[in-house]
Each structure stands twice: as C-alpha cells, then as structure tokens.
Amino acid sequence: MRFGIVVFPGSNCDEDAYHAAKDVFGQDAEYLWHKDTHLKRADVVILPGGFAHGDYLRTGAMARFSPIMKEVAAFAERGGPVLGICNGFQILLEAGLLPGAMLRNRSLKYQCEHVHLRVEQTDTPFTCAARPGQVLRIPIGHGEGNYYAPPETVARLEANRQIVLRYTDPQGRQDDASNPNGSVHAIASICNERRNVVGMMPHPERACEVLLGGVDGRVIFDSVIRALARGPEKPALLEVGRPV
Amino acid sequence: MRARVFVTLKPSVFDPQGKVIADALHSLGYDGVADVRQGKYFELDLAATETDAAKALAAEVADKVLANPVIESYRIEVD
Numbered sequence: 093m094r095f096g097i098v099v100f101p102g103s104n105c106d107e108d109a110y111h112a113a114k115d116v117f118g119q120d121a122e123y124l125w126h127k128d129t130h131l132k133r134a135d136v137v138i139l140p141g142g143f144a145h146g147d148y149l150r151t152g153a154m155a156r157f158s159p160i161m162k163e164v165a166a167f168a169e170r171g172g173p174v175l176g177i178c179n180g181f182q183i184l185l186e187a188g189l190l191p192g193a194m195l196r197n198r199s200l201k202y203q204c205e206h207v208h209l210r211v212e213q214t215d216t217p218f219t220c221a222a223r224p225g226q227v228l229r230i231p232i233g234h235g236e237g238n239y240y241a242p243p244e245t246v247a248r249l250e251a252n253r254q255i256v257l258r259y260t261d262p263q264g265r266q267d268d269a270s271n272p273n274g275s276v277h278a279i280a281s282i283c284n285e286r287r288n289v290v291g292m293m294p295h296p297e298r299a300c301e302v303l304l305g306g307v308d309g310r311v312i313f314d315s316v317i318r319a320l321a322r323g324p325e326k327p328a329l330l331e332v333g334r335p336v
Numbered sequence: 337m338r339a340r341v342f343v344t345l346k347p348s349v350f351d352p353q354g355k356v357i358a359d360a361l362h363s364l365g366y367d368g369v370a371d372v373r374q375g376k377y378f379e380l381d382l383a384a385t386e387t388d389a390a391k392a393l394a395a396e397v398a399d400k401v402l403a404n405p406v407i408e409s410y411r412i413e414v415d
Binding site (some may be wrong): 149238 | 345348401406
C-alpha cells in the first residue's frame, strides 16, 4: 500500500513519517507537495508535524488554502484514511475536517516529552490494531496542543465515541497532572463522525524504533496497514475494532 | 481607507496568556486590574473608498483568515 505524505513549506516531520512508512514498515511512500493537485494514488494520507507556512497567524491556518488540501478533503469525503499528526492535526481543525481548535498550552511552554495515552476507540483505521484501554507511550512536541471545543461539541464527541486517545498516567488513569497541555477532557486525538479522519498531537512516527526510545507508535501504522489490507472504503473499516 | 481588526478569544474560551499577564500585573502590585485578555490587532490598508465596501471586505478577510470562529471573535473599525 502507498502512504502519501503531504509536505508544506515549514513541515519538519515529513521525513520521519516517510522513514517510518518506507523503512520501518516496508510500504510504498510518496511525498505530496502542497501545490500538487493529485495524491499520486496514495491509499492513506498523512499530514505531518511542523510549522506549515510558518504558523505565523495561527497554527495550521494558512495550510488549508494549499491546493493539495482540496484533494485531501475529497479523499476524506470518499472515505480514504487521513492522519494528521501534531501540526497536521492543527491543519485538519483549521480546514474543518475535524471539529474544534487549538489554544496555547496552559503552561505557555513548548512541551517536548514522552506522554502516556489511553486508547479509547479501536474502530478507526489508525487504532484498529490496538486494544481498547491499551496505554501507549509516545512523545509530544508542541506549543499549541491545548484542544478546545465548545461544550456542546465536546458532548457530541463523547456521545459519538470520537475521542480516540486521551492523556493519562502510565496506568491509564486520567488525572490533571498527566494532561500536558490543558486539553479539554484530556483529549489527545479525535476522529470525524465517519471515523476515517484522525488527528493526534503525539508523534507515532517518532516511536517506531527501539533506537528512538520506544515502539508504541507502531500500532498506529500497523492499524492502517491492517485496515487497508481488508479493502479500502468498505463498511468493514467500522468493524475492525475487535483485535484478532 | 484603513480598517482596524481586533481579534480576541471569545469570553467563554480560557486565555492562558492573558491569565499569566494578569498574574504578573498582580505581582507588581496592580491589584486594580481584575483580568486581562490578550488579542491580536490588524491594520488593513484598503483600496476601497467607501466605508461600506471597506467594512465588507475587512469582515470577509476576518471571517475567512484572520479569526478562527471556533475560539475567536472580532471587531472592525474603518476610517
């Protein structure tokens, strides 16, 4: 299968995502320049971390105007799996492909550290290889990861089971001290209602090799490879939640 | 004409920067400052010569680019 990794001016995790897909998982991978108007037959699209277009106005604010985003939106509309990591998550929010917005971390500091995440939902193409409640240790690196949405939107996310990962302690218990940025309901990752578009602040591509200090990020890549092996754009995507 | 666009976080949205600035002011003895909200200020030089057209353009730019309606609101002044 082929990963399409979008490169905006200012992206800086594109090579990490490419390396994970190509070298760690042995999949095809292609860079997609932000001015491209086609996805090079990608089966899954990753919006990587970084500072797209410099993030001068707001994080991710200008990237949605890049030509490639029309294609990404159409791909998502067709049910194609899209993963936004860190700045990619911020871009998905600004583009309206996911609900909510990011505020400055409550510490006002750029937080660069390993965090623990509890897998809340396994019926997305990016978590279907995980166990419900599984705790992952994956690094974050962001200054604006304080997820916010109006209370009615958060209630809808909860009701629709769209909160995919939450910040917890190493035992999977949710407490304020384990929330690195102040995100509402300790949200680290959400999906859209159709569940094929996922945004996450932590960096799974930085946690795929022992050399880098952990391999808990592998399950995100394993998931989408497994989901697509079962056939793209089928209701089956919604049924792969039970681990084999 | 010139448009001034003031973008601020909605009252319901917590403003971490404003909170820290308010705390700093209190530590400097400015107890009379009850709260601080930080925002952004944009000056747009416009080709428009009529107030209504200038306002409409500034509002469109604010809606589409300058402000994120999920967390921010804006106010426009034109002269």
